[in-house]
Amino acid sequence: MARQPRAIRTRNAVLTAAAEVFARRGYEAANIAEILTQAQVTKGALYFHFASKEELARGVLEHAVTGTVDHPVKVQALVDTGLLLSRRLPNEPILRGAARLAADQGAGAFFGGPWPMWTDLTARQLAEAKEAGEIYESVDPMGTAEVLVGAFTGMQLMALASGTEQELVRLTSKLYELILPGITMPAVLQRVDTSPARSDALLEQARAQNAAEPAPEEAAESA
Amino acid sequence: MARQPRAIRTRNAVLTAAAEVFARRGYEAANIAEILTQAQVTKGALYFHFASKEELARGVLEHAVTGTVDHPVKVQALVDTGLLLSRRLPNEPILRGAARLAADQGAGAFFGGPWPMWTDLTARQLAEAKEAGEIYESVDPMGTAEVLVGAFTGMQLMALASGTEQELVRLTSKLYELILPGITMPAVLQRVDTSPARSDALLEQARAQNAAEPAPEEAAESA
Structure with a gap:
């Protein structure tokens, strides 16, 4: 209905x-x-x-689970999803509210909340990268996803404390820069862009996409 | 006085x-x-x-800034400091209290608190490892320390939500396992032990040390 x-x-x-x-x-x-x-x-x-x-x-x-960014290079899709989230978070109430709930020790009942959803999504992206032969066979997608999502949660608190809007993008970029060499095939690694500047283009692309395809709720509204 | x-x-x-x-x-x-x-x-x-x-x-x-663990291999000293902290945190009120304050968005005034101290200490350990030729020249000790401390803060929340005492050691071990290959010289990397099991020996060692050398406050008390 x-x-x-x-x-x-x-x-x-x-x-x-x-x-x-x-x-x-x-x-x-x-x-x-x-x-x-x-x-x-x-x-x-x-x-x-x-x-x-x-x-x-x-x-x-x-x-607040926004979905992933597509890219033919699966490792780049993983990076882009994180960079775009980092870029959007400081300016979007739903993302900021969810991030605080995720890190809120008073919200015990919700601890199961955003992490499993984001962790599953990240693990799926890593599994796809593995299937495509972009990351090493030895990589454990779920364990790696847990570290990435846990790290993001803490870095988001750190960025908030810094009071600088660009801080989360900078830290997220640095996290990928540190983690990717240990899991990614060298030939793929050299094609992946983890720079903070990439988030500008990702944000524009996401906005253009939103303008082109009305969200289901908006579509229902104009129906 | x-x-x-x-x-x-x-x-x-x-x-x-x-x-x-x-x-x-x-x-x-x-x-x-x-x-x-x-x-x-x-x-x-x-x-x-x-x-x-x-x-x-x-x-x-x-x-709650407990100091570092010594080891002739500087990268191992870095890993050991993190593993010991992860192992001690769930059982030590001062560490648990500090961790909650660090992650507490209501404690705005203290946001500058434990992070700069732990981040400085971690950056110093990385700088020493770099001086010893154990990590690449290109590694930025402060930027890497920020990611490590931010990640630890988030993983600590994640571990708390899991309700399992060993979870933080497991996640910390995984973080090092993921980050070290990208920054450490291969010859050093193969000698570094990041396994969770290592935290047992580190805890015993720390306890033995505490028993042998009374803390300055205890020394003053018995004087």
Whole structure:
């Protein structure tokens, strides 16, 4: 059953507001009243979509798994996915809210949340790179994905503390620069670009794609 | 001026209690009343040593920089320092409290805290390894140290969420296994042991050392 356009707009407004409040306060200190003020919706409208703070947090975490960037070189696709996420995170409420929930020790119930989703996605990308013969047979996709996602979570905190928007892209680029030589075939490695500057083009490309293909929710809205 | 034994015992009890409360509640939600109950000291005794919650947090963070493990192979010294810290962290209140403060976005004022100290220490170890010709000339000790410390911070959150005490040692070992091949001279790399099992011997060694040389505070106490 298709949802109504207005309901979808309300749901998105509530999710974005919740993400902003989670990013600012953390899970435990966040409260529904502040989310209502931020979203400018009624209590009834919010509870129609989300029964509790826990459901709001789950909604934010699910919304924040953005998918991967495609590239014929699988290792480059892995790098591009991380660089684009690093570039988008400081400016997108849903991503910032999810990152804080992921690192929030008060949000015990959600610890299982974004990490398994991002870790699975990263492990899949590594498995594809292995199948394509781009990384060594000895590489364990899941173990490597855990380190990459764990490292990203910590570097995101570090970048936030630095107060510099470009810091996360710089650290993510450095992480790939350090890790790839140990897992990637030399012939592939020399073709892979891990530079922070690459994130400019990736961001533009993602924006152009978003403009060309309306998201399913927007499509439903104009239907 | 040497401090009195009883004062030192009180100070240590307060620091340990504060660390436990920070680890449990995070910086913002932690309160002095709970720290007093946990430490079983009077309000006056606590305030004699620490004027505020902020000072308590600083005390915990400073106490948690444990120093490095020595080894003739400098890259091994780097690995050993990380493996020992990973092994000790789940069982030592001061380390757990400091780790939570480091990752706590509510503790904005302390974000500068443990990271610069640990990052400097790690960068120094990398610089020594470079001087000894163990890692490539192209390695940037500070940039590499930032990635290692950022990664550790995130992996520590991931390990905590797993609920398994050995998880942090496993992830730290994996991080070194992934990063070292890209920075270490092959002849050195084949002599370096990054296995989680190594942390058993390191822990025993650290305990034996502690038993043999009383800490300066304990020495003062028995003087």
